[in-house]
Amino acid sequence: MKTQNAMQSDWIATARTLSQALPYLQRYTGATVVIKFGGHAMGDDSEMESFARDIVLMQQVGVNPVIVHGGGPMINQMLDRLGIESTFVNGKRVTDEATVEVVEMVLSGRVNKRIVQAINDQGGRAIGLSGKDANMIVCDPAKPELGFVGDPVEVTPDVIRQLHGNGMIPVVAPIGTGRNGETYNINGDTAAGAIAAALKADRLLLLTDVAGVKDASGDVVTQLTPEQVSELTASGVIAGGMIPKTETALAAIRGGVRAVVILDGRAPNACLLELFTEHGAGSLIRRQDL
Secondary structure: OOOOHHHHHHHHHHHHHHHHHHHHOOOOOOOEEEEEEHHHHHOOOHHHHHHHHHHHHHHHHOOOOEEEEEHHHHHHHHHHHHOOOOEEOOEEEEEEEHHHHHHHHHHHHHHHHHHHHHHHHHHOEEEEHHHOOOOOOOEEEEOOOHHHHEEEEEOOOOHHHHHHHHHOOEEEEEEEOOOOOOOOOHHHHHHHHHHHHHHOOOOOEEEOOOOOOEOOOOEEEOEEEEHHHHHHOOOEEEEEEEEHHHHHHHHHHOOOEEEEEEEEEEOOOHHHHHHHHOHHHHHEOOOOOO
């Protein structure tokens, strides 16, 4: 049991943290922040609740958040349940017509609405949609051999701006439409980067299951320029699953996003730490002149 003195010490520490956050709260008032949400946190009720609370708090202090989510494990579970077998090309799933129907059902339905409900339960006003709504994301095939896997070629985020203007939090499933009305599955990071670029977002936060971009010694690099990212990739230091994330980051920055942060979504209050504290969280990538 805590003593009165111990509790008072905790309260003072909390007040000090809030006071120190003031310049960062002011800095992000009115800013658009796109958050790619996925990984372990999506399957854990307590972490989902914590994430939702952080998003509502962000909006409460003037940030305009946009959530873009994945849902690979849930898709796999449903495909197994329905007995739909997957084929792979160079380790990547081929999304045929049967598979893309399941992908849309799971992402736009079960996963999307679970996040919406979690945010609403914390007092927010979340609205679920996909890239097909209002033709927000138009795709071409990423690679013909992968079937209905899409690469965004046109992003029209007017509906997101309208939702923000009405005090709502958009939650976007990474499903796009083709030029002839096809349905395309989009990589969640890719969709988040494309939406962030179209919005000219102040920040794109890519929540992952690792602490950030690491150097050759295995230490997390807290700040990087696009040129340094390219050098680390060319030298093989950035490798494996980190490559598509850094490629998304570089594309978003070229598209007009002010900065991209790759951070560990498993860390408590990761988004708040990144936006509203001096030390931030994860690896921040931005041009040197910004």
